[in-house]
Amino acid sequence: MSARLTGRVTVVTGGASGLGRAIAVRFADEGAHVVVGDVRRDPVEGGAEIAEILGERGHFVETDASRWDDVDRLVTSAVDRYGRLDVMVCNAGVAGRWSKGLLETTEEDWDAIMAVNLRGTFLGTKRAVGEMLVQEPIGEVRGRVVIISSQHGMVGPPGHVAYAASKGGVVNFVHQVAVDFGRLGVLVNAVAPGKILTGNPAGMRSELLEYSHARTPFHRLGRPEDVAGAALFLASDDAGYVSGINLLVDGGWMAY
Numbered sequence: 001m002s003a004r005l006t007g008r009v010t011v012v013t014g015g016a017s018g019l020g021r022a023i024a025v026r027f028a029d030e031g032a033h034v035v036v037g038d039v040r041r042d043p044v045e046g047g048a049e050i051a052e053i054l055g056e057r058g059h060f061v062e063t064d065a066s067r068w069d070d071v072d073r074l075v076t077s078a079v080d081r082y083g084r085l086d087v088m089v090c091n092a093g094v095a096g097r098w099s100k101g102l103l104e105t106t107e108e109d110w111d112a113i114m115a116v117n118l119r120g121t122f123l124g125t126k127r128a129v130g131e132m133l134v135q136e137p138i139g140e141v142r143g144r145v146v147i148i149s150s151q152h153g154m155v156g157p158p159g160h161v162a163y164a165a166s167k168g169g170v171v172n173f174v175h176q177v178a179v180d181f182g183r184l185g186v187l188v189n190a191v192a193p194g195k196i197l198t199g200n201p202a203g204m205r206s207e208l209l210e211y212s213h214a215r216t217p218f219h220r221l222g223r224p225e226d227v228a229g230a231a232l233f234l235a236s237d238d239a240g241y242v243s244g245i246n247l248l249v250d251g252g253w254m255a256y
């Protein structure tokens with residue numbers, strides 16, 4: 001079988017760890033050039049750095065996805081080296097210590113989550129679409145944006161008010177940009193992961209895992225590769241007439 005992204009130029013934010021890392025590796029394995037932007041080089045879960053794994057197939061740019069100047073530098077670095085931008089993956093996201101219930105959430109917690117999850121998605125998409133509009137299309141498509149949302153952009157996770165609001169915003173942002181730029185040949189979609197095992201295993205709270213197992217009809221929780229496969233589909237020519245969707249990769253969580 002031939003590679004599905006041969007020669008395509010891709011950028012992945014938050015690609016040092018977890019889902020972004022799996023997406024970057026899968027894209028490179030499918031023949032893409034992959035430029036990864038992240039605030040850190042060392043994977044949260046441990047193991048080899050993404051730049052090492054990519055080798056000649058891509059490079060790393062230190063990037064805070066919530067800052068325009070950084071995002072601009074990241075995309076410019078891809079275009080300078082490879083001549084265009086075919087696929088932008090806005091994956092960088094945070095929850096962690098800022099993710100709490102309504103009454104506990106401070107203005108700082110709210111802003112910390114919105115800055116990366118929602119503003120970061122806006123900035124990455126804005127920079128990417130601006131680039132795509134001034135390049136020649138490949139076939140009928142000028143470029144593709146793939147945004148990592150969450151099942152929690154559609155239902156309320158108990159006690160995670162800012163995270164849920166940020167991902168809900170992301171889901172509607174996908175609709176909006178797909179509507180505004182479809183005529184110009186840009187396809188914009190999201191992948192909504194359910195519970196995927198990422199991060200430092202020692203840091204996973206057992207009650208959260210139990211809750212996720214209870215909510216997930218399939219017999220296991222997700223793996224980063226599950227999300228990478230869906231992102232690959234949306235980044236590839238197989239998705240030539242798909243735009244504005246939020247593709248669940250959740251083992252049936254949302255069917256529950």
Ligand SMILES: NC(=O)c1ccc[n+]([C@@H]2O[C@H](COP(=O)([O-])OP(=O)(O)OC[C@H]3O[C@@H](n4cnc5c(N)ncnc54)[C@H](O)[C@@H]3O)[C@@H](O)[C@H]2O)c1
Nearest residue numbers: 014016017018019038039064065092093150193195196198
């Ligand atoms: N793992 C899940 O179960 C799950 C479920 C639904 C949605 N998601 C979403 O998937 C995405 C990736 O999650 P993950 O589980 O791989 O997380 P992770 O914490 O394992 O990895 C996130 C990566 O993003 C980077 N990052 C954080 N802030 C950044 C910033 N400002 N700029 C650039 N990079 C930044 C981190 O350094 C890290 O390398 C997030 O948007 C998250 O909300 C994850």
